Every structure is written in C-alpha cells, then in structure tokens.
Amino acid sequence: MTKHTVTLTDNLTGKQVELDVLDPVMGPKTIDIRRLHKELGFFTYDPGYLATASCSSAITYLDGDEGTLMYRGYPIEQLAEKSTFLEVCNLLLNGDLPTKEEQEDFSSIITHHTMLHDQVQYFYRGFRRDAHPMATMVGVVGALSAFYHDDLDIHDPEQRMRSAHRLIAKMPTIAAWSYRYHMGLPFNQPRNNLKYSEDFLHLMFAVPTEEYVVDPLMAKALDVIFILHADHEQNASTSTVRLAGSSEANPFAAVAAGIASLWGPAHGGANEAVVNMLTSIKDSGKSLEHWVERAKDKDDHFRLMGFGHRVYKNYDPRAKIIRELANEILDRLPPNNPHQKLFDIARELEKVALEDEYFKERNLYPNVDFYSGVIFLSMGIPVSMFTVMFALARTVGWISQWNEMMSDDANRIGRPRQLYTGAMKRDYVPLDKR
Numbered sequence: 001m002t003k004h005t006v007t008l009t010d011n012l013t014g015k016q017v018e019l020d021v022l023d024p025v026m027g028p029k030t031i032d033i034r035r036l037h038k039e040l041g042f043f044t045y046d047p048g049y050l051a052t053a054s055c056s057s058a059i060t061y062l063d064g065d066e067g068t069l070m071y072r073g074y075p076i077e078q079l080a081e082k083s084t085f086l087e088v089c090n091l092l093l094n095g096d097l098p099t100k101e102e103q104e105d106f107s108s109i110i111t112h113h114t115m116l117h118d119q120v121q122y123f124y125r126g127f128r129r130d131a132h133p134m135a136t137m138v139g140v141v142g143a144l145s146a147f148y149h150d151d152l153d154i155h156d157p158e159q160r161m162r163s164a165h166r167l168i169a170k171m172p173t174i175a176a177w178s179y180r181y182h183m184g185l186p187f188n189q190p191r192n193n194l195k196y197s198e199d200f201l202h203l204m205f206a207v208p209t210e211e212y213v214v215d216p217l218m219a220k221a222l223d224v225i226f227i228l229h230a231d232h233e234q235n236a237s238t239s240t241v242r243l244a245g246s247s248e249a250n251p252f253a254a255v256a257a258g259i260a261s262l263w264g265p266a267h268g269g270a271n272e273a274v275v276n277m278l279t280s281i282k283d284s285g286k287s288l289e290h291w292v293e294r295a296k297d298k299d300d301h302f303r304l305m306g307f308g309h310r311v312y313k314n315y316d317p318r319a320k321i322i323r324e325l326a327n328e329i330l331d332r333l334p335p336n337n338p339h340q341k342l343f344d345i346a347r348e349l350e351k352v353a354l355e356d357e358y359f360k361e362r363n364l365y366p367n368v369d370f371y372s373g374v375i376f377l378s379m380g381i382p383v384s385m386f387t388v389m390f391a392l393a394r395t396v397g398w399i400s401q402w403n404e405m406m407s408d409d410a411n412r413i414g415r416p417r418q419l420y421t422g423a424m425k426r427d428y429v430p431l432d433k434r
C-alpha cells in the first residue's frame with residue numbers, strides 16, 4: 001500500500017522535503033514535521049496552536065464540527081446518563097470500563113485518600129478570608145508537592161498512579177476547605193460512608209451542630225457535571241499540565257499550574273464570568289439585543305461569556321446536557337427563586353444570539369460554561385467557587401493525560417521555538433553616549 005506522504009517545496013531554492021502523514025484512529029490526519037527543520041531549515045508557525053497536534057493521546061476524542069465528545073471511545077451522552085464520576089475517573093485513568101470488583105477496589109482506594117495531612121490546614125490561614133478560592137487552590141495543591149515529593153519516583157507506574165489517586169481523592173476536601181475558609185466556617189472532614197459527590201456536598205455545607213442530609217438530586221446533578229468537565233483533549237490547562245510535567249516536575253506542582261491556567265476567563269473562568277455577565281444584563285435594564293450588539297462590536301471588549309469555542313463549531317455537547325439539567329433543577333425550585341431570572345435571561349440570550357448572523361457566521365454556540373453556573377447557584381455554591389468546581393472535575397483529566405505522557409518512554413521536555421521579530425545584533429552603547 002502506498003505510504004501517505006506530503007512534499008513541501010521551497011519555491012526559492014527548489015529544495016524539497018517529503019514528510020510522513022500519520023493516520024489517527026479518528027479525526028484529521030497529521031503531518032509529521034519532526035524532520036522539517038533538519039532537512040529544510042524551517043520552523044512552523046501556529047500561535048495558539050489552531051492546527052498543531054502537540055502529542056498523541058488515546059484518552060479523549062472530540063469532533064468540533066459534529067459536536068461530539070468521547071472519553072476512551074464512550075460518548076459523553078451515555079456516560080452522563082449511565083455512569084458515575086468515580087467510574088469515569090477509573091475509565092479515563094485506566095482506559096476501559098471497570099468490572100464491579102475493579103470499581104469497588106478503585107472507589108475504596110479513592111475513599112481512603114480523601115484526608116489531608118493535618119499541616120495542610122495551616123496553608124489556608126496565610127490567605128485573607130476574601131482571597132479568591134482559585135488562588136487558594138493554586139497555593140494548596142502546589143503545596144502538596146512539599147508533602148509527597150521525597151518518596152515520589154515519577155518513572156514508577158505504581159507511584160504515578162498513587163499520585164493520581166491522591167489528587168482525585170483530595171481535591172474535594174481542598175476545594176471545600178477553600179470555600180469554608182472563605183466563609184469563616186470550620187473545616188469538615190471527609191466521610192467514608194458517602195459517595196464522592198455526596199461527600200463533596202457534605203464537606204461544603206455540613207455544620208457541626210447537626211447531621212447533614214445529602215440531597216440525592218443535587219448529588220446526582222453534581223456527579224453529572226463533574227463527568228462533563230472531566231477531560232477535554234489538549235485544552236489550555238491540560239496542555240499546561242503536560243508542559244510542566246514534561247520537565248519531570250512533581251505532578252502536584254504540574255496540576256497547580258493547570259489550575260492557574262484554568263482560572264482565566266477565556267477558559268475555565270468563563271463559568272464565573274457568565275453569571276457575572278447575566279447579573280449585569282439583569283441589572284442593566286437594557287435589552288438582550290443591546291448586549292448582543294456590544295458583543296459584536298470590535299471596539300468593545302465585551303464578549304458573550306459562555307459562547308464560542310476553539311474547537312466546537314457546533315453546539316458543545318456538554319452544554320446541551322447541562323441545559324437540560326438546569327431545567328430539571330430549576331423546575332424543582334419555586335418560580336420566584338432568585339436564580340430563575342438569570343436562567344431565563346440565559347435561555348433568551350442563547351435564542352437571540354443563535355439567530356444573529358454574526359454568531360451564525362462564526363459558529364458561536366453556547367459552551368460548557370454557559371449554563372453550569374446557574375446550577376451551581378441553585379446548589380448554594382457561590383460564584384467565586386465555580387471555577388474551583390471545574391478544577392475539581394478536570395483534575396482526573398489532567399492527571400490521566402500527565403500519566404499517559406510520563407508512561408511514554410519517548411516523552412521529551414516540551415520546548416517550542418519562535419518566529420523572532422526583535423533587533424538584529426548590535427553593540428552595547430555606554431550610558432554617556434546614548
């Protein structure tokens with residue numbers, strides 16, 4: 001069978017290079033450019049990596065045109081409907097749906113890693129009470145590397161997996177403590193008799209003066225939201241974790257870098273930005289058309305947060321599921337609940353935007369962040385905690401991708417090059433001559 005290659009010709013020198021085309025299981029073929037610089041003396045230029053595959057991966061596949069998303073080949077719609085977040089963690093980490101026994105073992109391992117070293121509580125005390133919880137998360141998760149660095153050999157698969165278990169297990173405790181510290185409430189300890197998402201609600205909202213009763217619908221909704229946020233191919237924060245991890249840095253430090261990257265409003269910080277935007281729209285008394293026009297105005301920094309996506313040029317499949325979930329949860333609340341107005345604005349805004357030529361031409365659809373915030377609000381989770389929720393769920397994706405990279409013996413430190421546009425060589429000019 002003819003080998004698939006592409007030939008690049010430098011039309012100034014006539015020099016050519018033949019490059020291999022690599023076949024994926026699904027998705028676009030890729031041109032292997034690793035010989036390009038050596039044989040033709042060129043770098044490639046792709047700021048923002050719109051057309052660059054930074055790695056090979058078997059974990060998550062998404063098709064932006066079709067609006068499909070699969071974890072290890074399983075469609076997100078089926079996992080959201082039939083699986084649990086902890087089973088999805090097992091699937092993402094280990095590659096296949098576990099047997100009943102395998103999942104029971106995995107669940108027991110995670111349950112018995114949820115506690116934090118007693119010293120960790122003192123890291124919170126260094127922050128002001130009104131510190132943004134994402135700042136606390138970056139600090140505390142990074143600090144875990146101080147507790148698990150010495151005995152950690154990241155080239156040992158078992159020790160890598162133990163780090164993964166620790167991170168998945170401890171993130172709910174760390175996240176909830178960030179909230180409790182922010183609110184001036186005492187820290188709760190994890191409960192081994194509660195399931196993952198139930199325990200998170202308990203860690204967040206239990207008060208020492210009475211028994212906390214988990215709302216099963218809220219726990220289920222949270223579990224589905226965690227599933228939807230678990231992984232998403234080579235997004236900005238995952239690429240950050242891979243790049244930090246490629247230098248063989250401690251996985252806790254690499255995940256802390258991922259949390260920092262996720263915090264940006266162009267990425268995971270968008271869920272917080274969406275609710276702030278909906279609140280501004282609600283309070284402004286201006287029409288939705290006014291805000292959509294502002295989002296289209298190049299001279300106006302305002303954008304419709306929660307809209308648009310680097311890859312999805314169709315509906316984000318996660319947004320569809322989250323919107324239905326928001327409907328279900330808000331239908332349970334009294335019609336005059338404080339969040340209904342925001343949800344109604346979100347639905348109206350989506351309708352106005354999707355009928356607008358500007359959005360249609362640019363394939364700007366709601367993404368995963370557009371509706372998630374309204375659900376978090378209805379759970380009593382404050383806006384400042386929204387991106388923390390995203391980080392909690394995405395930890396399994398980050399550490400699964402890190403583990404995949406570290407398991408590859410061909411892994412090398414990531415070191416992109418550049419198109420230099422600075423000054424030519426010039427000699428130093430003494431101060432009295434300038």
Ligand code: SDX
Binds near residue numbers: 266304310362
């Ligand atoms: C996440 O990568 C991932 O997978 C991320 C994520 C994950 O699970 O990890 O899916 C999670 O980060 C979702 C995205 C959350 N961010 C937001 O909702 C913030 C608002 N969206 C935009 O900032 C933007 O759409 C991005 C950042 C999401 C994507 O930016 P791109 O791919 O660089 O697209 P772009 O900025 O080049 O926009 C293309 C055009 C531009 O107009 P023109 O220059 O062509 O005239 O669309 C316009 C943009 O001005 N545009 C918007 C818009 N988003 C893009 N116009 C108004 N409102 C918007 N939200």
